[in-house]
Amino acid sequence: MSFNVLIIDDSFSMRRIIRRILSISGFDLGLVLEAANGREALELMSENWVDLILSDINMPEMDGLTFLKEVRKSEVHKNTPVVIITTEACTASLNEAYALGVRDYIKKPFVPEQIRDRLTGILKGGKA
Amino acid sequence: MKYSDQNILTQACQELFETMFFTFVEPVDPQADPVTIPDGCLLHGKISLDSSLEEKLHFIAPKAMLKNMASILLHNDRPAEITEAELLDLTREITNIMLGKALRKANQDQTQRFAALTAESIRSTRDLRIGPDCDPTYFQTEWGTIMLVFERGHAGHTA
Numbered sequence: 001m002s003f004n005v006l007i008i009d010d011s012f013s014m015r016r017i018i019r020r021i022l023s024i025s026g027f028d029l030g031l032v033l034e035a036a037n038g039r040e041a042l043e044l045m046s047e048n049w050v051d052l053i054l055s056d057i058n059m060p061e062m063d064g065l066t067f068l069k070e071v072r073k074s075e076v077h078k079n080t081p082v083v084i085i086t087t088e089a090c091t092a093s094l095n096e097a098y099a100l101g102v103r104d105y106i107k108k109p110f111v112p113e114q115i116r117d118r119l120t121g122i123l124k125g126g127k128a
Numbered sequence: 129m130k131y132s133d134q135n136i137l138t139q140a141c142q143e144l145f146e147t148m149f150f151t152f153v154e155p156v157d158p159q160a161d162p163v164t165i166p167d168g169c170l171l172h173g174k175i176s177l178d179s180s181l182e183e184k185l186h187f188i189a190p191k192a193m194l195k196n197m198a199s200i201l202l203h204n205d206r207p208a209e210i211t212e213a214e215l216l217d218l219t220r221e222i223t224n225i226m227l228g229k230a231l232r233k234a235n236q237d238q239t240q241r242f243a244a245l246t247a248e249s250i251r252s253t254r255d256l257r258i259g260p261d262c263d264p265t266y267f268q269t270e271w272g273t274i275m276l277v278f279e280r281g282h283a284g285h286t287a
Contacts, residue, residue: 011221013214016202058224058242087228087242107232108225109147 002030003123004048008041008055008064009085014108018054018085018115025116027123038067045077052122053082057093065093068100081122085110130234134265137185137276140229141267144222149197153267153274163266165273167252171215173223176244185230186277187223188253193271194218212249219247226276 005022007015015034022029033048035041039062041055053071057064064084071077084097085106094105104118130136138155145151156163169191177183198218199207224245250256258279267274 011217011224013198013202013218013221020201087225108221108228109144111147 002028003051004031004033005029006033006035006041006044006048006050006053006055008035008038008053008059008067010036010056010059012036014056014085021112021115022119025112025119027119038062038064038070041067042070045071045074050077050080052119053080054085055082057084057086057097065096065100068097068102072100083118083122085115133234134263136230136233137226137265137278138267140226140233141265141274141276144226144229148222148225149200151197151269153269156266156268156273158264158266163264163273163275165253165275168272170250170253171219171247172250172256173219173247174245175223175227175242177227177242182280184279185223185227186256186258186275186279187219187226188250188256188275188277189219189222190269190272190274191215191249193269193274194222196271216247216249220245223247 007018009015009018012034019032019034022032030051031048033044033050035044037059038055041053042062044050055064055067064086068082071080071082081103082101083104083106084094084102085108087108097105103122106114106118142153142155145153165188170188171191171194173187175185194215195207195210198210198214201218202210202214224242227242253275256277258277262277262279265276267276
């Protein structure tokens with residue numbers, strides 16, 4: 001059973017790094033979608049089923065927290081697991097993200113094993 | 129200890145390069161060993177703290193170094209395929225991560241938000257318009273010297 005993953009980060013270097021880590025980590029991946037902000041991500045989610053969202057917080061146009069609130073309002077996607085991958089050092093933002101139901105938080109910089117290990121449990125838990 | 133403390137910035141820089149790029153950067157004591165950064169192709173990242181736009185972290189590194197790192201991370205060791213846009217993007221991200229790491233190390237991460245993240249190519253550190261009384265922190269690498277500068281607000285002197 002393959003999983004569709006959505007990577008949201010305004011840095012395309014970071015999106016590509018995460019994509020590469022996913023591809024070498026042995027996950028059974030279906031679509032790997034990329035968005036530069038929350039608005040782009042919502043557009044992609046209106047056309048594609050997503051099993052896991054990896055999102056930054058600090059982004060232009062629509063930040064990660066605003067995006068998360070929109071996702072939680074959606075009948076289709078409200079239970080989709082979200083993992084925050086961010087430099088964001090503001091504890092209040094992280095607390096708000098957890099209150100919105102994010103599954104985990106990975107700090108940048110990270111090593112590939114951190115991504116692999118943290119996502120393994122979530123993906124093994126099955127599709128949302 | 130504050131995030132702008134040179135020890136904190138030194139640790140943040142070393143750990144970032146070790147974690148992300150498996151590269152060891154050695155701090156240089158400019159009093160014991162005067163540092164000159166030759167003119168050439170340099171990349172300059174700059175980030176402000178949202179709570180006080182007068183405070184900025186500057187990150188300056190040789191373009192060759194970032195090109196090498198980008199090729200490892202993004203293009204499976206094909207440096208020739210790295211574009212200027214990719215280098216500037218990576219420079220912004222490194223600067224962003226460096227400040228976040230310094231804030232966490234100094235336990236000053238409760239309320240700080242970042243803003244105004246930029247990157248540009250420069251030919252010389254003389255092109256930087258950084259206020260006076262800023263002590264740069266230098267690191268030696270096999271590609272040349274990295275410079276970090278934490279700037280406190282000096283109206284009229286900011287880049």
